[in-house]
Amino acid sequence: MADQKASSKKYKFKAEITQLLDILVHSLYTHRDIFVRELISNAADALDKVRFEEVRGTEIADPDLDYEIKIELDKDKKLFVITDTGIGMTKNDLINNIGTIAHSGTADFIKQLAAESKESNAGPNLIGKFGVGFYSVYMAGTEVVITTRSFKKDEKAYEWRSDGTGSFTITELDNAPRGTRIEVHLREEALEFAEKYRIESVIRKYSNFVSFPIRINGEQVNTISAIWREPKSTIKDEQYKEFFKFLTNNEEEPLTHLHLSADVPIQFNSLLFIPKVNYEIMGLGEREIGVNLFLRRIMVQDHCKDILPQYLRFVRGVVDSDDLPINISRETLQENTDIVRIKNVLVKKLLSHLEELAQKEPETYKTFWNEFGRIFKEGYSDYANVEKFAELLRFNSSHHENAEGLTSLAEYAERMVEGQKDIFYLSGNNRDSVAKSPHLELFKKKGIEVLFFTEPLDEFVVTGLHKYKDFELKSADQTDPASLKDIKSTTDDAKKDEKKADSKKLGDLCTRIKNILGERVTEVRASERLTDSPAVLVNPDGSMSAQMQKIMQTINKDMKVPAKIMEINPTHPLIENMLKVYQKDAKDAYLTRATENLYYSVMILDGYISDPHKMVEEMQELLVESSNMYTEKF
Numbered sequence: 256m257a258d259q260k261a262s263s264k265k266y267k268f269k270a271e272i273t274q275l276l277d278i279l280v281h282s283l284y285t286h287r288d289i290f291v292r293e294l295i296s297n298a299a300d301a302l303d304k305v306r307f308e309e310v311r312g313t314e315i316a317d318p319d320l321d322y323e324i325k326i327e328l329d330k331d332k333k334l335f336v337i338t339d340t341g342i343g344m345t346k347n348d349l350i351n352n353i354g355t356i357a358h359s360g361t362a363d364f365i366k367q368l369a370a371e372s373k374e375s376n377a378g379p380n381l382i383g384k385f386g387v388g389f390y391s392v393y394m395a396g397t398e399v400v401i402t403t404r405s406f407k408k409d410e411k412a413y414e415w416r417s418d419g420t421g422s423f424t425i426t427e428l429d430n431a432p433r434g435t436r437i438e439v440h441l442r443e444e445a446l447e448f449a450e451k452y453r454i455e456s457v458i459r460k461y462s463n464f465v466s467f468p469i470r471i472n473g474e475q476v477n478t479i480s481a482i483w484r485e486p487k488s489t490i491k492d493e494q495y496k497e498f499f500k501f502l503t504n505n506e507e508e509p510l511t512h513l514h515l516s517a518d519v520p521i522q523f524n525s526l527l528f529i530p531k532v533n534y535e536i537m538g539l540g541e542r543e544i545g546v547n548l549f550l551r552r553i554m555v556q557d558h559c560k561d562i563l564p565q566y567l568r569f570v571r572g573v574v575d576s577d578d579l580p581i582n583i584s585r586e587t588l589q590e591n592t593d594i595v596r597i598k599n600v601l602v603k604k605l606l607s608h609l610e611e612l613a614q615k616e617p618e619t620y621k622t623f624w625n626e627f628g629r630i631f632k633e634g635y636s637d638y639a640n641v642e643k644f645a646e647l648l649r650f651n652s653s654h655h656e657n658a659e660g661l662t663s664l665a666e667y668a669e670r671m672v673e674g675q676k677d678i679f680y681l682s683g684n685n686r687d688s689v690a691k692s693p694h695l696e697l698f699k700k701k702g703i704e705v706l707f708f709t710e711p712l713d714e715f716v717v718t719g720l721h722k723y724k725d726f727e728l729k730s731a732d733q734t735d736p737a738s739l740k741d742i743k744s745t746t747d748d749a750k751k752d753e754k755k756a757d758s759k760k761l762g763d764l765c766t767r768i769k770n771i772l773g774e775r776v777t778e779v780r781a782s783e784r785l786t787d788s789p790a791v792l793v794n795p796d797g798s799m800s801a802q803m804q805k806i807m808q809t810i811n812k813d814m815k816v817p818a819k820i821m822e823i824n825p826t827h828p829l830i831e832n833m834l835k836v837y838q839k840d841a842k843d844a845y846l847t848r849a850t851e852n853l854y855y856s857v858m859i860l861d862g863y864i865s866d867p868h869k870m871v872e873e874m875q876e877l878l879v880e881s882s883n884m885y886t887e888k889f
């Protein structure tokens with residue numbers, strides 16, 4: 256310990272500091288651990304500065320001292336002591352730097368803090384976001400003693416001492432090693448900060464990547480280096496994996512990583528990972544999501560949601576910049592132009608990285624898609640990146656034999672048949688129901704691939720995209736068969752055409768069916784699109800697709816199913832028989848029964864079961880009738 260000289264002098268804190276200290280001591284306590292971060296951060300800065308001086312050839316005091324940060328804890332004496340071998344402070348530095356708050360905006364911050372700390376729980380949150388530098392030490396300490404000596408040759412050593420209630424004293428010392436030692440006499444309520452495990456956990460959280468060794472009672476605790484700040488070429492795959500495990504507190508390895516550094520439009524380093532598993536689905540809340548924001552190796556915010564857009568929220572990692580303002584708060588983060596710049600660069604790079612992954616490692620990309628595709632699709636509204644976004648989309652389609660297959664829009668476009676101008680999709684609840692939909696029959700006949708949309712979001716994606724390259728995206732259940740007449744059929748349906756019924760009679764049957772169904776349909780007509788099914792419901796032009804209607808219905812339960820067009824297949828045995836009955840007796844009750852059942856069955860196929868009692872009643876009456884006919888034969 257340094258020897259003390261008689262020459263002590265007492266100084267008063269500036270008014271704003273006194274106010275700040277008062278708030279810190281009396282109102283804020285849940286984020287007390289911030290003080291450890293702040294002191295370590297100051298120590299690391301001081302070491303950076305002295306290293307800089309040494310590198311540029313300045314003669315420095317005690318050149319043999321290692322660059323390091325030492326923390327000594329003593330439970331019995333209730334002491335937390337942090338020592339660095341950094342740049343140290345002169346007497347003037349002590350008065351000017353420790354006696355004032357230099358940050359711009361600090362006065363506003365204190366006002367806000369004062370206002371919020373009056374409300375029960377608001378204040379403590381604010382402090383975690385902001386940091387108040389050296390003074391946060393008074394959240395945990397009653398008395399603080401700084402011993403320091405500047406790196407400049409021939410400077411004296413000084414002791415600064417204050418209980419944080421309005422004044423401090425500065426005393427000249429005979430000697431002390433270069434650097435700064437801060438002795439914190441802990442409050443009774445803050446004795447946890449004399450425990451090694453507690454300090455370790457704070458360091459692990461905020462200060463793990465400080466580039467100087469941090470030792471607690473002699474043992475180094477920060478062992479993982481800030482690899483994102485090092486050149487890519489020097490980092491081994493193992494290091495990335497190790498870092499990811501550290502970051503996620505998990506044994507899982509990442510699916511892929513992206514390591515980048517940028518200088519324009521803003522300097523930053525970043526290391527981003529896509530996990531193998533979607534933790535959101537596994538029930539982990541959004542709290543765990545988002546990248547960590549660092550400022551010169553010190554974490555200022557974990558799980559920061561503003562650095563990446565929502566649709567990339569599964570990305571984990573680190574963004575570290577030298578250029579951000581220190582007093583950045585969660586409230587201002589979103590509007591901060593530097594953050595916006597970083598975000599723009601990161602999104603572009605991430606999308607390019609995914610594109611590359613899709614090309615070079617299709618299997619890995621598939622894993623990515625299966626885990627995160629659902630979240631990724633939310634990016635349909637990122638208009639600035641819509642082209643890249645579209646290339647990254649994947650869908651199952653009629654090209655695939657089962658639900659496993661995935662196709663990109665580019666692959667779809669390559670497979671388009673001669674004369675095809677649009678990209679077609681069909682929505683439904685699951686693959687099976689879409690793949691068997693009567694709406695597909697026309698497309699099968701023409702050999703046209705149809706994308707299967709089985710998630711509600713898919714419809715929104717289409718609304719966001721409108722087009723892929725020059726091709727419009729069109730719903731198969733709203734496509735007019737006439738628009739496809741230039742595309743030759745690949746299946747043989749000539750025979751069926753021969754059997755086509757007399758169109759006049761068929762038209763009459765359509766009118767009869769329309770009369771039976773009344774307002775429930777807008778029109779009944781002979782179908783050009785069906786080959787196997789007896790009937791199908793078609794959306795009138797310009798109306799919402801069936802899937803979108805269902806989405807709307809989940810939002811608004813009272814919304815009625817809008818009336819649709821019913822198309823009937825003249826070549827189907829049921830319709831042929833109905834026509835026969837109609838020709839014999841246009842009023843035959845069988846026509847009503849068959850029509851009702853047909854209507855209900857196509858409604859079910861489209862996913863509507865609005866009136867099951869009526870439906871079942873009709874069906875059962877038909878069963879009774881057919882069983883009567885059957886038993887008549889006995």
Ligand code: ADP
Pocket residue numbers: 293297298301339341342343344352353357387388389390434435581
């Ligand atoms: P900030 O670090 O954000 O500037 P602080 O209140 O934490 O604010 O510190 C004020 C100033 O005191 C620092 O800018 C630095 O000049 C000086 N200082 C604090 N701690 C140390 C230290 N360990 N070594 C040298 N100078 C320090």
